[in-house]
Amino acid sequence: MLVENNAALQPHNTFGIAAQAQRLLRLRKAELLPDLVRQPGWCAERLRVLGGGSNIVLTGDVEPLVLKIEMLGRRLLRETEAGYLVEADAGENWHDFVAWTLDRGWYGLENLALIPGTVGAAPVQNIGAYGLELQDRFHSLDAVDLHSGEVHNLDAAQCRFGYRDSVFKCERTVAPGHGRWLITRVRFWLPKRWQPVLGYLELERKVAETGLEQPTARQIFDWVCQIRRAKLPDPAVIGNVGSFFQNPLVSREQCAEICARHPAVVHYPLPDGRVKLAAGWLIEACGWKGQTLGRAGVYEKQALVLVNRGDAYQPCSGADVMALATAIQASVLERFGVRLEIEPELW
Incomplete structure (x- = not known):
């Protein structure tokens, strides 16, 4: 250390x-x-x-x-007739880990390509994209209790996964950025009877464009990378944390009321009866896309992403970012009656 x-x-x-x-x-x-x-x-x-x-x-x-x-390491723990059990240490780059599994013919994580962050952080948010969530491929993880020092092995039920949520976000005793658990290793079950996950509008468009109704895992991986790069800025070029707000979940009745007033609102019915609204659409509808407030701005290609507009002489501060985020929340609440929840942790 x-x-x-x-x-x-x-x-x-x-x-x-x-x-x-x-x-x-x-x-x-x-x-x-x-x-x-x-x-x-x-x-x-x-x-x-x-x-x-x-x-x-x-x-x-x-x-x-x-x-x-900064713990690094990734490995195949077990192969059976049904699939592969793979493990990665918490410090591994998430996208590199996804690419590593594909290179070895272990499919199932391709929809989650190019999500920034580490393997250890992925379960905390129950990361998800393009019709797939981490919990869909999750097996178990190792975590240290930061109060006792005891090491625990937690399965999916114990992790209490929800939409961009988990026990690791719920059990915060003092402040964001710290909780009871520290994840050290994560394991995934990748089935040999792989089926493509294509139930997302932008992937459906790729299928229609290419005519590939049964794309390979590698093709889906490439599509996801193309889609994300087309609308999300590279943090190495423009500072950002990806999606800044969660897609809000509303009741079917509330969605119907919103759609009656705004028929074009992008929404996705969920199995539990609730409806997911596209936060990026709501923000863009309020006129924020491409706008700047202080030294923080809304990305011109994707309204869900806030970006760093500062420079070496006038750097962007956390206060700049939060002022913009608060203004966006107020606009969306006033127009649609929906409060956007901030996705990143505030330190």
């Missing part, structure tokens, strides 16, 4: 907000964590856990200890 004092966090968050951590500890071996937790002076309540920094907005300098997850 390496400890840095007054460490710059700008390189470690994809929005590119300049801030410092009083102490930054780089964790590269999961086996060291239980002993660390049991050391005198350890305080789980004074901790922030940092993965790829693709799902946080820094609102200022960080006083609590920042634990940067």
Whole structure:
């Protein structure tokens, strides 16, 4: 483990907000964590856990200890007639892990290509895209209890997955960015009887354009990468955290009321009777697409994405980002009666 004092966090968050951590500890071996937790002076309540920094907005300098997850490793644990059980350490880049499984003929994660962040962060949000969620391929994970130092193996039921939600978001005892659990390894079950997941409008369009009614996993992977790159900015070029707001879930009755007033609203009925509204459509309908407020802006190709409009002389701050986010929330609430929930964590 390496400890840095007054460490710059700008390189470690994809929005590119300049801030410092009083102490930054780089964790590269999961086996060291239980002993660390049991050391005198350890305080789980004074901790922030940092993965790829693709799902946080820094609102200022960080006083609590920042634990940067840098454990690497990926492996096939078991192959049966039914499928493959694969495992990755928490610090692995998510997209690289997806590509690695495809290269080996283990299909099932292709719809989740190019989602920024690490493997360890993926279950926290129950990441999802293009008709698939992490829980659909999830097997189990290892996590350390940050209060006791005990290592637990958690299955899907214990993770309590929901829409962009999990037990790891629910069991936060003090503040965002820290909770009871720290995920160290994640396992996925990838079936040999693979079937493409195509029940999403943009993938349906790709099928219609190409005439490929039964595309391969590699073709779906390539399609997803093309779609995401066409409408989402590269954080290495324009600072951002991807989708800034969750797609709101409303009742069937509320959706009907909204559709009566705004027939073009993009919506998706869910099996539980609720309806998912496209947050990007709501934001664009309020006129925010391509707009800038302070040194934060709304991406001109996708209204769901907020971007860094600052520079070296006038950097974008967390306050800039939150001022824009709050203004967008107020507009959507006033026009549609729906409150947008912020997706990234606020530090």
